[in-house]
Amino acid sequence: MNIKEIRNAVARFNGKIGKQIELFFFQNCNKGTMEIHHALREVANYTLASQVLLDAPNYYYESLFQFIGHSPNLNGIQLAQKIQEFERGDMYSSYTVTDNSKFSNLATVLNPLIDAILSANLQAVDVSEIPTYSYMGERYADISQLFWILTEQSGADVNKFNDFINFMQNLSVYLPNPDI
Structure with a gap:
């Protein structure tokens, strides 16, 4: 499935x-x-x-x-x-x-980040620097690393990236480790 x-x-x-x-x-x-x-x-x-x-x-x-x-x-x-x-x-x-x-609310932070990257210097982006890994025929990249590299290399607005990261952190539920 x-x-x-x-x-x-x-x-x-x-x-x-x-x-x-x-x-x-x-x-x-x-x-x-x-x-x-x-x-x-x-x-x-x-x-x-x-x-x-x-x-x-x-x-x-x-x-x-x-x-x-x-x-x-x-x-x-x-x-x-x-x-x-x-x-x-x-x-x-x-x-x-x-x-x-x-x-x-994902689109409210993801779309402005993508727009900022697309309107920046895309010619400066070297996608070979994005770390990826494969599993069962699929290729993966950490979304935070992906957007950081694209933001940094293109010279896009870092504030849009920070908004995205804050959103992602807010999505995640922190469960304290019971062994600590």
């Missing part, structure tokens, strides 16, 4: 239960992308996904399901916190949680 098919399946499920799911946990390597989180914004209150390769997760299953059995009314953040609590520390650090209700 591609992300649109997944989103549509979750939307149908939501229709059957009469509400939006609390947390969509995309437990696949490299699926903590802007595309994934944005696509799921209207079908889940929160999305949890990894931006990098995962080792062998799933240590949390038994403890989490036992906990849910006694506390079935967890919200998305509480559920993400329990996954973090019950998972090994070296695993959870690779996940990102987003508050999907905040995605509706």
Whole structure:
């Protein structure tokens, strides 16, 4: 299934239960992308996904399901916190949680940044300097690095980049590490 098919399946499920799911946990390597989180914004209150390769997760299953059995009314953040609590520390650090209700304003910061880059000195941009990595036939780039390099090389308005970064930080939900 591609992300649109997944989103549509979750939307149908939501229709059957009469509400939006609390947390969509995309437990696949490299699926903590802007595309994934944005696509799921209207079908889940929160999305949890990894931006990098995962080792062998799933240590949390038994403890989490036992906990849910006694506390079935967890919200998305509480559920993400329990996954973090019950998972090994070296695993959870690779996940990102987003508050999907905040995605509706993405265009207000992303479009001005793209416009600033496009109206700057595009001839100065060397895309070979953008670090990328591949996984399962797909190519990825960190969105913050991508836009920083494009902004810096083109001489675009740094304030537009800073607005974008502030927006991205506001989307992410900080879950304190229970082991610290």
